[in-house]
Amino acid sequence: MGWSCLGREPGKACSSQAPVLHFAGLQKSKDSCQTERILNTEGYLAMMDISGKTAIVTGAASGIGKGIATALAELGANVVMADIQKAAVEQAAKALSDTNKTVMPVQIDVTQEQSVVDALAEAERNFGKLHIACNNAGVPMHGTGLIDVPPGDWEFVTGVNIWGIIYGIRHFVPAILRHGEEGHIVNTASVAGFQNRRGTNQGPYSMSKYAALSLSEGLEHELEGTNVGVSVLCPGPIDTNIARGARNRPDHMGGPQVRSNDEAVLAEKLATTGIDPKTVGERVVDAIRTKTFYSFVGAVPADVIRARHRRIEDALNSRWATHY
Numbered sequence: 001m002g003w004s005c006l007g008r009e010p011g012k013a014c015s016s017q018a019p020v021l022h023f024a025g026l027q028k029s030k031d032s033c034q035t036e037r038i039l040n041t042e043g044y045l046a047m048m049d050i051s052g053k054t055a056i057v058t059g060a061a062s063g064i065g066k067g068i069a070t071a072l073a074e075l076g077a078n079v080v081m082a083d084i085q086k087a088a089v090e091q092a093a094k095a096l097s098d099t100n101k102t103v104m105p106v107q108i109d110v111t112q113e114q115s116v117v118d119a120l121a122e123a124e125r126n127f128g129k130l131h132i133a134c135n136n137a138g139v140p141m142h143g144t145g146l147i148d149v150p151p152g153d154w155e156f157v158t159g160v161n162i163w164g165i166i167y168g169i170r171h172f173v174p175a176i177l178r179h180g181e182e183g184h185i186v187n188t189a190s191v192a193g194f195q196n197r198r199g200t201n202q203g204p205y206s207m208s209k210y211a212a213l214s215l216s217e218g219l220e221h222e223l224e225g226t227n228v229g230v231s232v233l234c235p236g237p238i239d240t241n242i243a244r245g246a247r248n249r250p251d252h253m254g255g256p257q258v259r260s261n262d263e264a265v266l267a268e269k270l271a272t273t274g275i276d277p278k279t280v281g282e283r284v285v286d287a288i289r290t291k292t293f294y295s296f297v298g299a300v301p302a303d304v305i306r307a308r309h310r311r312i313e314d315a316l317n318s319r320w321a322t323h324y
């Protein structure tokens, strides 16, 4: 574990530390931006060194996954680029290895447990111990009201966005814990994991991202006291191919699909307001190194999220509720 200073002045810790929570010789604190940080007992930031570590990134053929894989590889990690699109992930990996990055492509379908097991085995055969897992593969489900979404579409969105993370937790996490070295899990949720944006009919997608958030919070609790950190990545609009995500629907779920509703709601917005996925990769690197749990990036509907939280807080004052 490398140590690095948290404060703005080199050699000094952040001046505005909140009360700290101690575990395994480390402390949890907040910096002046209220970002949660893991500090050692002297107030220095416990920063993971990414160079030489092995990482697996799902959904790495495109968009955010490609951005994460690139950022990790640029810092000297060995990166397993895993994706259901075989040709695309091979091409993306070749582009990175042509610039002297240590990467390998592997085909994976995160909706199928055996495929996750096989991809992990291939990763360990090639690069040895796994340290970082980014459960990032995801698909949209926008533009159709909840009462009209067919069961097959529910299975698709839950299969990729929820079961993909569950299988990552079931197999990547034990692989990281097994060797005892430091590690990190990043689950990709979304700002949609904190609110159901009106006017987009994004109910099924949002539901899957609330699940990603909850799985991450549960995992963080379970890994407290270990040297494996957890981050939940919460991007706002990012300029990726997600609007056309149904084209990657696995064969066992009905095969590729063109869903114009997703594209109508998402494509133009992402192309005009979405930020470059490379920035998301840099954000993920920062989250891993600083062990930041809630990792927002891009434009965040903060007022909508705060209003939702205020509504919940008001409801907690109901005369029907007792507190524990």
Ligand code: NAI
Pocket: 058, 059, 060, 061, 062, 063, 064, 065, 082, 083, 084, 085, 108, 109, 110, 111, 136, 137, 138, 139, 140, 160, 188, 189, 190, 191, 234, 235, 236, 237, 238, 239, 240, 241, 242, 243, 244, 245, 248, 250, 270, 274
């Ligand atoms: P993208 O469509 O550009 O990339 C997603 C990748 O996941 C594709 O390469 C696709 O082949 C792969 N994938 C899909 N199903 C898979 C499966 N069953 N197994 C393995 N790989 C599979 O989309 P993007 O935007 O890069 O999405 C990445 C993640 O970011 C998703 O979880 C998405 O929900 C999330 N996200 C995206 C935002 C955006 O504005 N683009 C905002 C917030 C979150």
